[in-house]
Amino acid sequence: MSPMQVAVLQTIVSGALLGTLFGTIALGVTVKWGLLGIADFFHVSLTLFGAYVTYSLVSVAGLHPLATLLVTVPSFFLLGMALQWIFVRLEVKLFTSLLVTFGLFVVAESVITLLWSADTLTLRPVLPEWLTAPVALPWPLQQVRVLPPDLLALVAAIVLIGTTTWALRATRLGRGLHAMHQDPGIAEVFGVRLTRTAVLVAGFAAGTAAVAGMVVALKMPLSPHLPLHWLGVVVVSSLLGGLGRPLGALIAAVFLMIVQNLWALFYSPSWAPVIAFSFLLLYLVLQPLLTGRGLRSLGGAA
Numbered sequence: 001m002s003p004m005q006v007a008v009l010q011t012i013v014s015g016a017l018l019g020t021l022f023g024t025i026a027l028g029v030t031v032k033w034g035l036l037g038i039a040d041f042f043h044v045s046l047t048l049f050g051a052y053v054t055y056s057l058v059s060v061a062g063l064h065p066l067a068t069l070l071v072t073v074p075s076f077f078l079l080g081m082a083l084q085w086i087f088v089r090l091e092v093k094l095f096t097s098l099l100v101t102f103g104l105f106v107v108a109e110s111v112i113t114l115l116w117s118a119d120t121l122t123l124r125p126v127l128p129e130w131l132t133a134p135v136a137l138p139w140p141l142q143q144v145r146v147l148p149p150d151l152l153a154l155v156a157a158i159v160l161i162g163t164t165t166w167a168l169r170a171t172r173l174g175r176g177l178h179a180m181h182q183d184p185g186i187a188e189v190f191g192v193r194l195t196r197t198a199v200l201v202a203g204f205a206a207g208t209a210a211v212a213g214m215v216v217a218l219k220m221p222l223s224p225h226l227p228l229h230w231l232g233v234v235v236v237s238s239l240l241g242g243l244g245r246p247l248g249a250l251i252a253a254v255f256l257m258i259v260q261n262l263w264a265l266f267y268s269p270s271w272a273p274v275i276a277f278s279f280l281l282l283y284l285v286l287q288p289l290l291t292g293r294g295l296r297s298l299g300g301a302a
Contacts, residue, residue: 015261017150019254020157026249028205034244042101045108050213072210080206112224122221149219236276
């Protein structure tokens with residue numbers, strides 16, 4: 001292959017793997033927005049909190065990166081449950097949740113700066129070589145290299161999104177969640193415990209943020225400003241994939257990151273973030289014409 005072909009393939013593979021990470025971050029957003037009616041922008045900041053906690057547990061406590069999940073996932077699960085319980089008690093609706101969670105999103109940057117400082121932090125110096133050395137892909141892509149954290153992001157996306165998609169379709173909790181989304185009153189009549197279901201789902205969503213945060217800590221330098229760069233891709237992926245559809249959010253995130261990376265390869269990288277919102281605007285224009293249902297389908301669940 002020519003150098004340009006290798007560069008294009010490398011860009012596509014790297015973009016796709018980065019997209020799996022954003023798809024994992026978007027998992028909690030799309031489930032809560034599409035099925036609980038909570039537009040949780042704070043979930044993006046929660047992912048960064050997970051990354052910083054992972055950083056501390058590895059660099060200070062000396063834990064293995066994967067072992068940190070034994071601490072972060074249960075802790076974040078409880079935090080997510082507590083926040084949702086407050087939302088339920090205060091009867092927070094969609095528009096209110098936009099304001100509240102965006103406020104938490106803004107405050108989170110200051111809290112992270114206060115706890116860990118505004119300096120850029122990285123785990124790379126303390127990680128073993130098998131987590132930092134590039135890996136060659138099998139033939140015929142042997143000239144393409146990927147980093148182990150990227151492969152870990154792929155595994156996390158497959159496990160979390162695959163499990164969530166199955167659970168929403170095949171389990172009693174998933175069916176109850178769909179019934180609650182469609183008509184809470186009737187769902188309650190048929191035995192769905194609305195508060196318990198919402199709290200458990202929110203706890204699970206927060207747990208996925210802990211997993212994504214662990215991958216972030218292994219993959220990239222940490223800065224309090226990272227959620228500002230993630231929010232657009234995560235929200236657009238959730239909307240394009242269909243709110244309440246984890247697999248759709250993953251596919252949209254992979255697609256967006258491939259397109260952004262290819263754009264950055266051939267044109268000015270500074271314009272790459274505009275790509276996501278351009279696709280969202282195109283979708284908003286064309287979607288009513290293609291479906292005949294207007295913007296209401298944006299909130300459709302799986």
